[in-house]
Amino acid sequence: MGYLSRLLLVLGLAIPMVLGQALPLKSSSRWILDANNQRVKLRCVNWAGHMETHIPEGLHRQSVEYIAGWIRRNNFNCVRLTYSTDHALDPARRVSDAFVAAGQAAGVSAAAMSGLYAAVVQHNPFVANATTRDVFGAVVDTLWANGVMTVLDNHVSRASWCCNLTDGNGWWDSGFGYNSWNSRFFNTQSWLAGLQAMAAWSQGHRGVVAMSLRNEIREFLLQGINRRADWYNYVKQAGDLVHATHPDVLVLVGGTQSTTDLTHVRSKMLDTSGWAGKHVWEMHAYSFTVTFPDPFTSCDAVQAEYGLFAGFVLEQGKPYTGPLVLSEFGVGMTGGSERGLVPKDSRYLACITAYMQNNDADWAVWAVQGSYYVRDGNVDADEGWGLLDHEWRDWRNQAFPGMLGSMWTVNQGP
Numbered sequence: 001m002g003y004l005s006r007l008l009l010v011l012g013l014a015i016p017m018v019l020g021q022a023l024p025l026k027s028s029s030r031w032i033l034d035a036n037n038q039r040v041k042l043r044c045v046n047w048a049g050h051m052e053t054h055i056p057e058g059l060h061r062q063s064v065e066y067i068a069g070w071i072r073r074n075n076f077n078c079v080r081l082t083y084s085t086d087h088a089l090d091p092a093r094r095v096s097d098a099f100v101a102a103g104q105a106a107g108v109s110a111a112a113m114s115g116l117y118a119a120v121v122q123h124n125p126f127v128a129n130a131t132t133r134d135v136f137g138a139v140v141d142t143l144w145a146n147g148v149m150t151v152l153d154n155h156v157s158r159a160s161w162c163c164n165l166t167d168g169n170g171w172w173d174s175g176f177g178y179n180s181w182n183s184r185f186f187n188t189q190s191w192l193a194g195l196q197a198m199a200a201w202s203q204g205h206r207g208v209v210a211m212s213l214r215n216e217i218r219e220f221l222l223q224g225i226n227r228r229a230d231w232y233n234y235v236k237q238a239g240d241l242v243h244a245t246h247p248d249v250l251v252l253v254g255g256t257q258s259t260t261d262l263t264h265v266r267s268k269m270l271d272t273s274g275w276a277g278k279h280v281w282e283m284h285a286y287s288f289t290v291t292f293p294d295p296f297t298s299c300d301a302v303q304a305e306y307g308l309f310a311g312f313v314l315e316q317g318k319p320y321t322g323p324l325v326l327s328e329f330g331v332g333m334t335g336g337s338e339r340g341l342v343p344k345d346s347r348y349l350a351c352i353t354a355y356m357q358n359n360d361a362d363w364a365v366w367a368v369q370g371s372y373y374v375r376d377g378n379v380d381a382d383e384g385w386g387l388l389d390h391e392w393r394d395w396r397n398q399a400f401p402g403m404l405g406s407m408w409t410v411n412q413g414p
């Protein structure tokens with residue numbers, strides 16, 4: 001913080017323009033701009049909050065203040081905070097009750113869950129009397145007090161780990177080609193109601209600057225073969241609804257095939273007129289995303305594929321032109337000899353970062369969490385992809401931020 005902002009703080013003045021961005025944000029061509037028409041480049045980290053406990057991960061290890069401070073000190077200006085539709089529609093659940101229910105849902109003993117809950121309260125005393133939504137509020141507000149914005153991401157319907165083609169969260173249950181493997185939990189009306197609830201709630205939490213309509217939409221079997229008509233239909237309904245409920249937030253939309261494939265909008269643009277000036281695209285790319293055999297032997301081929309499937313939306317002056325957030329990418333942090341990465345991850349990361357440096361797009365790395373309350377039936381499960389170590393203290397791999405190079409800086413603008 002600069003001298004002037006410290007002085008203003010001492011004087012007790014509100015300084016939202018100095019600490020954070022001048023809000024609300026908007027989109028113009030392929031850029032995200034602030035209220036003063038200055039470019040804002042989202043440099044986000046994902047923070048999972050979509051799993052069985054219905055609260056953001058890590059509070060059994062550190063306080064909300066500590067984690068938010070670490071995120072700010074390490075130069076992120078934004079968090080992509082994930083939540084489930086289950087949570088969105090059940091905001092008044094006490095955290096103590098949520099941990100009991102999570103034990104049942106995740107197949108973990110009551111004793112283990114009460115131990116986790118006690119650790120959460122020890123590090124974050126306010127949780128003792130809080131609802132799960134209060135915890136989301138504390139996270140968003142504490143981030144914003146640190147100048148860090150939040151993108152709320154509807155990650156799954158049923159609170160659980162995501163994503164595969166049989167977890168029931170992949171495609172709208174009212175869409176063409178229903179199959180229970182991919183859609184049994186994805187109730188369309190509940191999804192819309194959940195988005196509306198979170199949009200309404202966000203109006204009281206200034207740090208929420210954007211809402212992502214759904215993580216990793218993915219068709220399976222007959223779904224999507226009708227030229228993705230359901231994607232056009234439901235995404236438009238959701239965007240219209242979020243914007244009507246909370247007109248200030250950006251609306252983030254990802255393609256199908258797990259947020260990798262926007263090819264259909266080349267020939268038929270999504271009707272985004274209901275949220276004009278707020279539209280932003282999303283793309284995901286992992287080392288296992290690209291479908292060529294052993295692709296990272298040719299970074300040129302991989303980058304061409306990124307452009308073909310999603311990156312093309314950055315081309316200016318097209319019906320589909322818009323800002324693009326690479327809202328998930330990442331690597332295992334504890335792999336091997338190449339500065340802590342295994343060779344395949346190292347080649348992948350060099351390729352995706354070069355692509356991002358060239359196009360200067362926005363991003364959110366997966367993920368801050370060094371561990372989970374519960375994952376795959378394991379209590380206090382380690383996250384080898386976590387930026388933070390198991391105790392959520394500091395970088396798991398000190399070399400990682402340097403590997404992102406000039407992705408941290410704004411290099412182009414309108």
Ligand SMILES: *[C@@H]1O[C@H](CO)[C@@H](O)[C@H](O)[C@H]1NC(C)=O
Pocket residue numbers: 129
């Ligand atoms: C806990 O919350 C309830 C209802 O929100 C309130 O009535 C009560 O005073 C709170 N207790 C404490 C100790 O803060």
Ligand SMILES: *[C@@H]1O[C@H](CO)[C@@H](O)[C@H](O)[C@H]1NC(C)=O
Pocket residue numbers: 160161162163164165166167
């Ligand atoms: C898919 O996800 C579900 C729910 O998390 C899990 O039960 C199942 O084992 C997963 N399937 C595969 C093939 O990983």
